[in-house]
Each structure stands twice: as C-alpha cells, then as structure tokens.
Amino acid sequence: MTDASKREQLLAVYDDQLRGTSGSADVPTSMDGPVIRVEYPNRGFVSYRTVDGLDSAGIDALIARQRDYFAAKGQSVEWKLRGHDQPADLPDRLRAAGFEPEEQETVLVAESADIVERLRGRDVVDGITIHLVSDRADFERIAVMESTVWNDDWSWLTDDLVRRHAAGTDVYVAEADGQVVSAAWAVYKKGTEFTGLWGGSTLAEWRGKGIYKALVAVRAARAVELGYKYLHVDASDDSSPILQRLGFLAVTTTTPYVHKPA
DSSP, rough: HHHHHHHEEEEEEEHHHHHHSSSOOOEEEETTTEEEEEEHHHHHHHEESOOOOHHHHHHHHHHHHHHHHHHHTTTTEEEEEEETTTTTHHHHHHHHHOEOOOOEEEEEEEEEHHHHHHHHTTOOOOTTTEEOOOOOHHHHHHHHHHHHHSSSSOTHHHHHHHHHHTTTTTEEEEEEEEEEEEEEEEOOOOSEEEEEEEEEEEEGGGTTSSSSHHHHHHHHHHHHHHHHOEEEEEEEETHHHHHHHOOOEEEEEEEEEEEOOO
C-alpha cells in the first residue's frame, strides 16, 4: 500500500472514530445539532464530525451559539478546525464570529504495532528511568518541569493530570538522578481503537538523547498491550518531523479557533 493510500485509510478511521466525540468522559457535554459542547472547568471546547447538511445561515448560527453559550458563562471556547473540513470558507466564518486562530498542528496517525516494531530497543536511555506515576506530588513535579521548559506558569497542569489520571490516562515521567527531565501521557479513547499521545516536553539540556523516542516506544507498547490499534498525535512543528521519521503519517492539520469573551 502506498503512503497516499495509507494516509487516506488512516484519515477515514480517524474521522469515523475520533470526530464528534467529547475527548473526555469526565466533564459535562451537550449536543447542539452536529456539534458536541464540552464544558471543561475553565473553558469550552467544540467537537464535530461534519457540518454537512447545514446551509450558510445555519453554519453561522451554529458558530454564534457556541460563542454565546460560553461567553454567557464568562469563558473562552475552542472550535477545533481540521484542515480537510468543509465548507472551505469555515475559517472565514469563524473569524467573522470573533474566533481567532492559534498555532496550527499536524494530525499524525500510526498503527501501534508498527511503531513498537520500529522502536524496538529504543525504550531505554542510559542514565534515564522511565516509569508510571499516579501521585499528586509527581504531577506537581511534572508541572514544575513544564514551567521551566515553557518559561511560563504551568501549575494548572497538576490538577489537569489529577483529573486525567482519574479518568484512566497513563502518565509517565523520565527521571535522571531523581529529577523529572521529561514527561508524557497516553489517553485511551474508550469505544475506539485509538490512543492519544500527549506531552513529551523535555528540559533543554536533556534533549537529543532519545528520551522523547523512548516515551513514544513505552506508550506504543502499552497501547498494544491494551488492544488499541492506532496512535494519534496533534504534533507541533518541532515534534512532527521526529514522529514522521518514526513512521507516523500526516493525515490532516488541526487549528484551534478560540473566542475569548470581552
């Protein structure tokens, strides 16, 4: 099978299984026509499979309702746009409603077993211990590491990881002499064949040593063990080339369009 055919196949599975789902089973959701509104504690999120069947006025009204629903709560809301979404002028319609685009990422998909085979023997790095964590204290250590990486306050991540772990997410740390130097987590999409790979940030002085690849290898092996056939990543421009060299295929893009209330 050619890469083009494989991409088409993986995109179809991605659309069928991951589009139009909340992405989280532990927060309130509600339906509005073709979209699912997800109500995270501090923000809203809009997911959908397609808006086919709505005319122009219907699409504009749908967008406005999501904006107004969360604005009434004093919250921002993210409309997650994929690069192959129709109609083609959907980005213009979102902007017209006051949504602003943030950084585009590449949606990458691979078969879990293929990644395990490609990374066989790469799940160990000299001087690094990779293991699962479940305690709040460990999540706090991850938040401190992320704050250093991004030179910003990521203390909010502690509560986010507590919530994610309670919902079944596996959280891994990579440590050197007791210091967290990298962390990543795996989100198992119940009712689908997909595991989402998140995180992977690494302290600057520890980059280029294979830690990121090792975290991918460990999570891919766990996905296979649990019976999840596919891996998917919304990858930054930094991560995308690395993952594509490992065998992931780019199937589309994703851009957060965000409305922030006045």
